Amino acid sequence: MKKKIIKSKKSQKEIKKSEKAILKTSVDVIIKSVIIVISAVILASIYTGIRAITGIDNKKDNASTIVTPTIQTTDAVPTATTTATVVYKIPSKYKYLFKEVKSKDDIPKIHLEEAKVLYESGKALFIDARGITEYNQSHIPGSISIMVGEAASKIPQLTDVLKDKVLVPYCHGVGCHLSDKVAYALYDAGYRKIAIYFGGWPEWTNAKMPIEEYQPPEQYKHLFKEADNEKNITEITLDEAKFLFDNMLANFLDVDYTDKFNKIHIDRAINFPIDKVDQYLPGYDNFLKQKPVVIYCHGNGGKARSVAQKLYKAGYRKVLLFIQGLKKWEQANYPVYKNPYAK
Numbered sequence: 001m002k003k004k005i006i007k008s009k010k011s012q013k014e015i016k017k018s019e020k021a022i023l024k025t026s027v028d029v030i031i032k033s034v035i036i037v038i039s040a041v042i043l044a045s046i047y048t049g050i051r052a053i054t055g056i057d058n059k060k061d062n063a064s065t066i067v068t069p070t071i072q073t074t075d076a077v078p079t080a081t082t083t084a085t086v087v088y089k090i091p092s093k094y095k096y097l098f099k100e101v102k103s104k105d106d107i108p109k110i111h112l113e114e115a116k117v118l119y120e121s122g123k124a125l126f127i128d129a130r131g132i133t134e135y136n137q138s139h140i141p142g143s144i145s146i147m148v149g150e151a152a153s154k155i156p157q158l159t160d161v162l163k164d165k166v167l168v169p170y171c172h173g174v175g176c177h178l179s180d181k182v183a184y185a186l187y188d189a190g191y192r193k194i195a196i197y198f199g200g201w202p203e204w205t206n207a208k209m210p211i212e213e214y215q216p217p218e219q220y221k222h223l224f225k226e227a228d229n230e231k232n233i234t235e236i237t238l239d240e241a242k243f244l245f246d247n248m249l250a251n252f253l254d255v256d257y258t259d260k261f262n263k264i265h266i267d268r269a270i271n272f273p274i275d276k277v278d279q280y281l282p283g284y285d286n287f288l289k290q291k292p293v294v295i296y297c298h299g300n301g302g303k304a305r306s307v308a309q310k311l312y313k314a315g316y317r318k319v320l321l322f323i324q325g326l327k328k329w330e331q332a333n334y335p336v337y338k339n340p341y342a343k
Contacts, residue, residue: 100192173200226317267335296325
């Protein structure tokens with residue numbers, strides 16, 4: 001009986017001893033695991049710090065690359081796409097141009113100096129009151145077309161375009177009242193920031209201010225170039241003459257004698273007789289500069305060539321020769337004027 005009790009006590013001691021051993025082993029494992037985790041964290045922190053300092057980017061391939069945002073400081077150099085905003089400062093003496101008028105009589109009539117201020121301010125909208133053909137040929141950049149006959153119906157359709165702008169109608173300059181009539185139509189429609197550019201298109205172009213020009217089809221571009229010299233003036237075909245005529249892109253000059261012109265001539269042509277060139281030139285200066293000039297006569301081209309050379313010497317370079325022009329025009333059954341009472 002005593003032997004059994006001794007064995008039982010012995011077994012219990014062994015069990016306790018075994019439990020202590022297991023516990024010790026477990027603790028050792030936990031401690032080692034904690035050490036490993038702590039070591040891994042320390043190593044990771046050290047590695048990350050090295051990457052941050054040296055700028056090393058561990059890119060293995062495009063799929064695994066992580067793109068991090070770049071913070072731009074105030075000392076960074078601007079890129080090429082960065083543009084500075086230029087604020088136009090209106091000179092104090094011109095600030096009246098940007099104020100509302102109280103009546104039609106108060107609408108200012110301005111010239112180039114004021115028009116330039118309005119144009120450069122970006123706060124004005126120029127309105128071309130000339131014919132649509134002239135507008136299509138060339139106009140002040142950014143301007144829109146409103147002709148007198150269409151003003152009442154067109155203005156209400158342009159609310160978004162006209163609002164918050166100083167409206168500046170212009171036409172053919174001093175003596176032309178198309179711009180006045182458009183200005184009054186704008187006033188009647190409720191607009192109050194208006195200035196009439198009295199100097200108009202002639203003043204603007206004579207001052208070499210910016211213009212927007214019509215761009216003709218490629219096959220007709222040569223018709224708008226200046227002649228190289230008086231002996232090398234471009235001779236145009238019937239097709240080219242008709243293109244210029246239909247689009248009102250040139251002025252036609254009939255340079256034959258007045259009695260012949262009065263009998264028959266190309267429709268809308270102007271008589272500029274060969275025997276009166278010197279007499280006519282001063283009064284036709286602006287007319288001859290507006291567009292290319294198509295010169296023709298009633299014969300085989302001798303008079304046309306002679307007048308074209310005179311115009312070139314006088315400083316007019318956009319001259320075109322339409323040799324046998326009237327004959328070709330009539331044969332093609334194109335528009336002509338015939339005096340029904342001429343013999």
